[in-house]
Amino acid sequence: MARRCEVSGKGPLVANNVSHANNKTKRRQLPNLRSVKVTLEDGTTRRIKIAASEYRTMKKQAAETAAAAV
Numbered sequence: 477m478a479r480r481c482e483v484s485g486k487g488p489l490v491a492n493n494v495s496h497a498n499n500k501t502k503r504r505q506l507p508n509l510r511s512v513k514v515t516l517e518d519g520t521t522r523r524i525k526i527a528a529s530e531y532r533t534m535k536k537q538a539a540e541t542a543a544a545a546v
Contacts (some may be wrong), residue, residue: 481527483534498521 486507492500508528515521522541526534 479509480525481507481509481530482524483526483530486527486530 478487488507489505491503491505493503494500508523510528510531511523512526512531513521513523
């Protein structure tokens with residue numbers, strides 16, 4: 477499986493490690509992925525890889541929806 481968020485499409489970035497001597501070597505910055513169970517509209521559950529930032533947004537939207545329903 478690729479290290480990519482299935483919701484937002486966030487993936488690895490390329491950056492530099494910089495030493496005290498200012499030597500630069502390539503490195504990868506990986507997204508903060510979490511494996512989460514999601515209930516789909518047809519009632520089935522599926523495990524997806526999702527970025528932590530997207531997960532927080534989904535939880536926030538769910539809480540706002542629940543609060544509006546009350």
